[in-house]
Amino acid sequence: MKKLLCSTALIAATAFPLVAQEYSPDPDATPGGMITITYKDDVATLDPAIGYDWQNWSMIKSLFDGLMDYVPGTTDLRPGLAESYTVSEDGTVFTFTLRAGVIFHNGREMTAEDVKYSLDRVTLPATQSPGAGFFASIAGFDEISSGEAETLSGVEVIDPLTIQITLSRPDATFLHVMGLNFASIVPREVVEEMGDDFGKNPVGTGAFKLSEWTIGQRVVFEKNTDYWRAGVPYLDGVTFEVGQEPIVALLRLQQGEVDVPGDGIPPAKFVEVMNDPAQAAQVIEGGQLHTGYITLNVGVAPFDQLAVREAVNMAINKERITQIINGRAVPATQPLPPSMPGYTEGFAGFAYDVDGAIAKLAEAGFADGFTTELYVMNTDPNPRIAQAIQQDLAAIGVTLEIRSLAQANVIEAGGAGQAPMIWSGGMAWIADFPDPSNFYGPILGCAGAGEGGWNWSKFCNEGIDAMAVEADSFIDPAAPERLELWSQVYQDVMAQAPWVPVFNEQRYTMKSARMGGDDALYVDPVSIPVNYDYVYVTE
Amino acid sequence: MAGYLLRRFFQAVLILLGVSFITFVLLYVLPADPVRQIAGRAATAQTVENIREQLGLDQPFLVQYGRYLAGLIQGDMGRSYLQKTEVAALIASRLPATLLLMAGGIVCELLIGLTFGVIAAIYRGRPLDQGLMVTSFIAVSAPQFVVGLLLLYVFAVQLGWFPIGGYGTFAHLVLPAVTLGIMGSGWYSRMMRSSMIEVLRQDYIRTARAKGLTRARILSRHALPNAILPIIAMIGIDIGIFMGGLVVVESVFGWPGIGQLAWQAIQRVDIPIIMGVTMVSATAIVLGNLLADVITPFIDPRIKMR
Numbered sequence: 113m114k115k116l117l118c119s120t121a122l123i124a125a126t127a128f129p130l131v132a133q134e135y136s137p138d139p140d141a142t143p144g145g146m147i148t149i150t151y152k153d154d155v156a157t158l159d160p161a162i163g164y165d166w167q168n169w170s171m172i173k174s175l176f177d178g179l180m181d182y183v184p185g186t187t188d189l190r191p192g193l194a195e196s197y198t199v200s201e202d203g204t205v206f207t208f209t210l211r212a213g214v215i216f217h218n219g220r221e222m223t224a225e226d227v228k229y230s231l232d233r234v235t236l237p238a239t240q241s242p243g244a245g246f247f248a249s250i251a252g253f254d255e256i257s258s259g260e261a262e263t264l265s266g267v268e269v270i271d272p273l274t275i276q277i278t279l280s281r282p283d284a285t286f287l288h289v290m291g292l293n294f295a296s297i298v299p300r301e302v303v304e305e306m307g308d309d310f311g312k313n314p315v316g317t318g319a320f321k322l323s324e325w326t327i328g329q330r331v332v333f334e335k336n337t338d339y340w341r342a343g344v345p346y347l348d349g350v351t352f353e354v355g356q357e358p359i360v361a362l363l364r365l366q367q368g369e370v371d372v373p374g375d376g377i378p379p380a381k382f383v384e385v386m387n388d389p390a391q392a393a394q395v396i397e398g399g400q401l402h403t404g405y406i407t408l409n410v411g412v413a414p415f416d417q418l419a420v421r422e423a424v425n426m427a428i429n430k431e432r433i434t435q436i437i438n439g440r441a442v443p444a445t446q447p448l449p450p451s452m453p454g455y456t457e458g459f460a461g462f463a464y465d466v467d468g469a470i471a472k473l474a475e476a477g478f479a480d481g482f483t484t485e486l487y488v489m490n491t492d493p494n495p496r497i498a499q500a501i502q503q504d505l506a507a508i509g510v511t512l513e514i515r516s517l518a519q520a521n522v523i524e525a526g527g528a529g530q531a532p533m534i535w536s537g538g539m540a541w542i543a544d545f546p547d548p549s550n551f552y553g554p555i556l557g558c559a560g561a562g563e564g565g566w567n568w569s570k571f572c573n574e575g576i577d578a579m580a581v582e583a584d585s586f587i588d589p590a591a592p593e594r595l596e597l598w599s600q601v602y603q604d605v606m607a608q609a610p611w612v613p614v615f616n617e618q619r620y621t622m623k624s625a626r627m628g629g630d631d632a633l634y635v636d637p638v639s640i641p642v643n644y645d646y647v648y649v650t651e
Numbered sequence: 652m653a654g655y656l657l658r659r660f661f662q663a664v665l666i667l668l669g670v671s672f673i674t675f676v677l678l679y680v681l682p683a684d685p686v687r688q689i690a691g692r693a694a695t696a697q698t699v700e701n702i703r704e705q706l707g708l709d710q711p712f713l714v715q716y717g718r719y720l721a722g723l724i725q726g727d728m729g730r731s732y733l734q735k736t737e738v739a740a741l742i743a744s745r746l747p748a749t750l751l752l753m754a755g756g757i758v759c760e761l762l763i764g765l766t767f768g769v770i771a772a773i774y775r776g777r778p779l780d781q782g783l784m785v786t787s788f789i790a791v792s793a794p795q796f797v798v799g800l801l802l803l804y805v806f807a808v809q810l811g812w813f814p815i816g817g818y819g820t821f822a823h824l825v826l827p828a829v830t831l832g833i834m835g836s837g838w839y840s841r842m843m844r845s846s847m848i849e850v851l852r853q854d855y856i857r858t859a860r861a862k863g864l865t866r867a868r869i870l871s872r873h874a875l876p877n878a879i880l881p882i883i884a885m886i887g888i889d890i891g892i893f894m895g896g897l898v899v900v901e902s903v904f905g906w907p908g909i910g911q912l913a914w915q916a917i918q919r920v921d922i923p924i925i926m927g928v929t930m931v932s933a934t935a936i937v938l939g940n941l942l943a944d945v946i947t948p949f950i951d952p953r954i955k956m957r
Contacts, residue, residue, distance in 0.1 A: 153915050156734045164691050237701035242691025244698050257697050308735045327744040328907030329818055353817070355905040359800070360816045363808050367815060520683035520920045527687065544693065554693055564684070564699060566692045 135183050135190075137343055138629060138646070145649035146349045147371040147627065149642065150361040154354050155331050157311030158322065160296035161234045161241040167374060169293060170639040171352065174333065174345075176296035176316030179208050179227065180287050184639070184646045185632030187401075187451070187546035189287055193222065193297055193317065203282035203587030210273045214340045216299045217321040224275040229300045231277075232256070232263045243294030246544070249283035284589040288545035291638075319345040319645040328355060333644070346629075346648035362622075366391070371624040371649075372634065372642055379493050382438045382620070391622070398635025399451045400619045401543035403444055403551070405536045406486075406501065406612040407568040412532045414482055421609035423472035424533075425462035427508045433500050434615050437493050441615035446602050447551050449616040451637070453590065454548030454598035461606060461613065469508045481509025487531040489538035490516040498535055526568035534568050540617075541566075546637065547589055548598035552580050556605055571610035576601055626651045659944070663937045670933040671723070671926070675716050678922050685920040689732050706732065719926065728930070729923035731916075738927040742909055746931070748818060749908030752831065752901070753893050755824050757886060759832025760839055765882070767836065768843020769875065775848060783840065791837030795896050799830040799903035816905040827904040831896050835889060839882065847878040880950045887943030891936035 151167040158168060160176045181192030191197070194208040214222040234241045235256045247253055251266025266278040279286060289295060302315040314322055317340065320333035331352040335345055352374075356364070361373035362381055377385055377395070385391045408415040408424060415421055430443035445461030448454055473479065488498040495516050502512040512533075517525070519539055525531040543550045554560040558577050560567030583597040605611075619635045621642075627634075629647040636643040686703045687694075703709045707718060722729055728738035764787075771783040806826060807815040817823050850856065851874055859869050897910035905911075909928050916924035 154734075154912075157736075159735070162735065237698070238705070240689060240698075240702050240705065242689065242694055242698075245693045245695045248695070257695070257701070259701075308730060311735055326907075327741060328748070328911065353905070355901075355907055355911050356816060357903060357905065360803065360903070360905060363803070364815045367808070367811075369815065518683070518918065520688060520918070521681075523687060524683045527684075541692075559695075562696060564687060564696070 159311030755828025756831030760835030764839025772847030890939035
C-alpha cells in the first residue's frame with residue numbers, strides 16, 4: 113500500500129531540471145602533491161553537525177558530502193550524493209534517488225538509511241547542532257526539537273537508494289539547505305562508536321579523509337582514492353597548520369613554506385603586498401555574500417523615529433569607510449550583496465547628504481542633536497571604522513560614544529537589545545547559502561528580533577514578514593516572481609531604515625606560485641575559504 | 652618538616668579553591684552567553700534553551716559551581732563547549748609543549764641574566780655596567796609581542812637561521828624561548844649584580860684575595876656560588892610570571908601550548924577550557940612557590956622552615 117502511494121506521488125511529481133551546468137574539468141590539472149594551508153585558530157571540530165566556523169567549514173566540505181552540492185567556484189546548485197530528485201507539484205515532497213556504490217571512508221556503502229539517520233541526528237536537541245534551525249520546514253521538526261519525537265516523521269526511506277522528504281510547508285530554500293554542511297551524510301556506526309569524539313575522528317564520503325590530527329599543531333587530509341566523483345581530488349593531501357598568526361603566515365608564504373594563508377592578508381600588510389608586483393601577482397580577489405552594516409535599534413529612543421534613522425543613513429560617508437579598509441569593499445545601498453539573487457539593480461538607497469540629514473533631524477525634533485552609543489568589535493579595523501562613523505555623525509550634531517568590546521560581548525549586547533547602534537564588522541552576515549532569504553529571517557525578520565536573536569535592530573514588520581513567507585513558499589528558488597518579491601522585501605525594509613548598509617566586502621587571498629586551478633576556487637563562495645577538491649599544484 | 656609541608660599543602664588547596672571560585676564568578680558575570688556561541692546565529696529560541704539545559708547553565712550559580720568542583724575533585728574538568736573534547740585531554744596534549752617552552756625560557760633568562768649580572772658587578776660603575784643595566788631595563792620593559800615579531804623577522808625571515816614559527820625541533824624552540832627569557836633576564840641581571848656586589852664586599856673574599864688567589868679563582872670558586880644561591884629560589888616564582896608571557900609568545904610563534912589554548916577559548920567563551928587552563932596554571936604557580944620555599948633552606952642554611 114505504501115509502495116503504491118509512493119509511485120502515485122512520483123507520477124504526480126514535477127521533475128525540475130537541475131539548473132547548474134556541470135563543472136568542466138581543468139585540462140591543465142595534474143594529479144599529485146601536498147599543499148599547506150595555515151590558520152590562526154585551532155580546528156574546533158570536524159563534525160558536520162557542529163562545525164560552523166571559518167576554518168572548519170571548507171574542511172568539512174571536503175570530508176563529507178550532502179545530497180546537494182555546488183558547482184565549484186560558483187553559487188549554482190548541483191546534485192551531490194543524490195543522483196536526481198523529483199518534487200511534488202505542491203512543492204512539499206522531495207524524492208531523492210541516491211548514487212549507487214558511494215563508499216564511506218570506513219569502506220561501507222552509503223544508503224538511504226544513512227541519510228535518514230544524519231537528518232535525525234542534526235535535528236535532535238542532544239546533538240546541539242547550531243544548524244538545526246535550517247531544517248525547520250521538514251515535517252516533524254517541531255516534534256523532534258521539543259523532544260516529543262526521536263525521529264523526523266517527514267523523512268522516509270523508500271528503498272536503499274531512495275529517500276523521500278516531506279515538508280510541512282513549501283520551502284524554496286530546501287535544496288540549498290540540503291547542500292549545507294549540516295546536511296552531510298554520516299555513517300551511524302562510527303558516530304555511535306565515537307560519541308562526542310566523532311568531531312575528532314570524522315568519517316564521511318568526501319574527496320579527502322582525515323589521516324592525522326595533532327591537537328594545536330596540524331590536521332592532515334589524504335586523498336580518498338575511492339571518491340565517487342571521477343578525476344578529483346587532484347591533490348594527494350592537504351596539511352592544515354594551525355596556531356599561525358596571519359602575519360607569520362604571510363612571511364612563510366613569501367618563503368615558500370605555505371601555499372594558502374587561510375586567514376587572508378592581514379589588514380596592516382595589505383598596502384605593502386599590493387604595492388609589490390611580485391606579491392600582488394599572487395593575490396586573488398573575489399566577491400563574497402557579505403554585507404557590513406550599522407544596526408539602528410528601533411526599540412531605543414530616538415531610533416524609534418523613522419526620520420532619525422533616515423538622517424543617520426544620510427550622514428554616513430560610505431566611500432570614506434571603504435577607504436579605511438584600503439578599498440577592499442564596495443559601498444552598499446541595500447541589505448543584499450550585489451552577487452545575491454534578488455539584489456535590486458539601480459536601487460539608490462540613501463545618498464550621502466549632510467544637509468539633508470540635518471534637516472531630517474530637525475524635522476524629528478533633534479535640531480540640537482543627541483547622544484547615543486555605538487557597539488563595535490575591538491579588532492582592527494573595526495574601531496577605526498567606528499571612529500569614522502563617530503565623525504560622520506558629529507557633523508550632524510549627534511554625539512557617539514564608542515563601546516569597543518570583544519565579539520561575544522557585542523553579540524550579547526545586540527541580542528539583549530541594549531545596544532542603540534552596532535557596527536557589524538567582524539560579526540557581519542555572510543550568507544550560509546546563496547539565497548536572498550538568508551539575509552532576512554534571522555537578521556531583519558520578526559523571528560530574530562526576540563531576546564538573544566541576531567536581529568540587532570529589533571526591527572519587526574509583520575507586513576514585510578508576510579511577504580517573506582510568501583516568497584519562500586515558491587517551489588523554484590530561482591523563479592523570477594520570487595526574486596521580484598525578495599527585491600521588494602528589501603526595498604520595503606530600507607524604506608523603514610533599520611540598518612545603514614555600509615559596504616560589501618570583497619575577499620582578498622593569496623596563493624603560492626605553484627598553486628594551479630581557477631582563481632574562483634580560492635575565493636569559492638560556498639567552500640569558504642578554499643575548495644580543496646579542485647585545486648592542484650603545477651610543479 | 653612534615654608539619655610544615657602539610658600546612659603548606661592545605662594553604663595551597665585553599666588558594667586553588669579561591670582561584671577557582673573567583674574565576675568561576677568572573678565567567679558567570681561576564682556579559683557574554685556561552686550558549687549563544689554554541690548555538691550559532693541561526694538557532695531558534697528552542698535550540699538555545701535546549702542547549703542551556705543540557706549544559707546545566709540554567710541552574711543557579713552555586714549549583715553550577717558545586718557541579719564543577721565535584722567534577723574537578725574526581726579529576727574531571729568537563730568537555731569543551733565548542734570542541735566537545737575532554738578539557739583534560741586538550742590540556743594534556745598541549746602541556747608538554749608549554750613545559751618545554753618554559754624550560755627553554757628559564758635556561759635563556761639564567762644564561763643571559765646571570766652572565767650580564769656578573770659582568771656588571773665586576774665592572775661596577777663603569778660604562779659597561781651602565782650599558783648592561785640600561786639593556787636589562789629595556790629587556791624588562793619591552794612588550795613580548797614586539798620582541799617576538801622582531802626576532803622572528805630578523806633571525807627567521809631575513810637571516811633564515813630558524814624556522815618561522817611552529818613546533819617540533821630544537822631550532823623551533825630557540826626564538827620563542829629567547830623571547831620568553833629576555834624579560835626575565837632583565838630581572839636576573841639586576842638581582843645577580845646586587846647579589847654579586849654584596850658577596851664581593853664580604854670578609855672571606857678579602858681573605859681569599861689576601862691569600863693571593865687569582866681574580867678568576869676568587870670569582871669562580873668563592874664569589875659566584877654564594878651569589879647565585881638566593882637567585883635559585885626565584886626560579887620557582889618565575890613559573891607564575893611565565894604563565895602570563897606564554898599566552899603572548901605562544902600566539903606569536905604558533906607554539907601549541909596551553910597559553911594558545913586559553914587565548915582561543917577566551918575569545919569564544921569556552922568556559923570549561925578557560926577554567927581548566929586557569930586551574931592548571933594556578934596549580935603550577937602554587938607548586939612553583941612551594942618549591943622555592945622548600946629549596947631555600949637547603950641552599951642557605953640561615954633560613955629555616957617553620
